[in-house]
Amino acid sequence: MKKLKMKNKHIKRMVISLALILSIGLYSYMQQNRIQIKEGLIEASSVDGEEVNNQYKLLLESLFDYRNKALLEKNEDMLKELYETDKKFGLWAYEHEVKKMKYLENWSNKQGVKFNDIKTKVKVKKIKQKEDDLYGIICTVSTEYKYSYENQKDVINMFRIGTYHYLNVKIRDNQYIITKEWYTDPFADSLNLENIKSEDIRNYILQQQPVKLELTPEQVKAVNYAHQYCGAAANEEYGLKFNSNYKDYNPDGGDCANFASQIMFESGRFKKTDTWNYNKEGTKAWVNAQAFKNHIIYSGRGSLIAKGTYQDVYKEAYNLRPGDFVAYEKGGRITHVSTVTGLDSKGYPLVTCHNTDRLLVPWDLGWSDKKIRFHIIQVHY
The missing domain is CATH 3.10.450 (Nuclear Transport Factor 2; Chain: A,)
Structure with missing residues (x-):
């Protein structure tokens, strides 16, 4: 007492x-x-x-x-x-x-x-x-x-x-x-985003119009899964947790590719393979951002739309739709991947991911440094 x-x-x-x-x-x-x-x-x-x-x-x-x-x-x-x-x-x-x-x-x-x-x-x-x-x-x-x-x-x-x-x-x-x-x-x-010449970019973005989405059932499942299990960014009703059926790889260096793989698999569109697999532990292509990006492209499950600096790719990024993803290259290596799960009122792609946990965040927010290279990737749902 x-x-x-x-x-x-x-x-x-x-x-x-x-x-x-x-x-x-x-x-x-x-x-x-x-x-x-x-x-x-x-x-x-x-x-x-x-x-x-x-x-x-x-x-x-x-x-x-x-x-x-x-x-x-x-x-x-x-x-x-x-x-x-x-x-x-x-x-x-x-x-x-x-x-x-x-x-x-x-x-x-x-x-x-x-x-x-x-x-x-x-x-x-x-x-x-x-x-x-x-x-x-x-x-x-x-x-x-x-x-x-x-x-x-x-x-x-x-x-x-x-x-x-x-x-x-x-x-x-x-x-x-x-x-x-x-x-x-x-x-x-x-x-140090001040290094970006923003006037032309702002004018281009402001000219864009809303986009009406027409999603496949698999894309809808992918989006719903991503929004439910995006951890601390999710709605409170989901408990702010990851899916306990999968290992959390944050203590081992990061969980972003693991989560992106989960989203693709749980959509019901993509089956596991010998290379891309999870059974209590994930294969390299399942959990490593660089290997995940390479596997999706070389397996034919996705296609590279564009890559380069933000100024190089921001117009092409408007082609992204839910289920697609953005890979972020730093120092010559892919260090992060985020899945597109929505578009804002100007059709600007919004991503959901782990570490840090994000829900419907503009795809470049936190990454638009001039040293970052973006890989804009369409997934074939």
């Missing part, structure tokens, strides 16, 4: 500290979005582990949504309030978010879009008290982005990115701040 009271005391202190952050801007934001955290709920006399996790969930979602607001408003000062920037780990975390803010601005200028909203949902996996006011938290984060094109302001497009975070938070000077944060950032490879 004493230990439980201590936990409640610390949770209460975190809520109080959060309230102080609200006084400098978060409160009005939370009110606008109807986010409410009631101290009385956290002070309940009987608090089990799940309820404690729910309180941290609310606190983290409020913190991340405040950070999202800073990203949307391109406000570095607002962002800085959330980090312990007088220490190197806090400073590094802050500086990375500033780079991401600038990248999203550059990408949206290239694309001719405006981000309308960014919302985050958190699933707390583990909480550890390290010091009196320092907590280590492991959590799954699902972030939903909404955007609209400059000449389609009333049409909202959505994509979702799932990430896995380890962060330290503490109370300092009556504020709830991040002292350290680590996660695999899906934008990390494209933080």
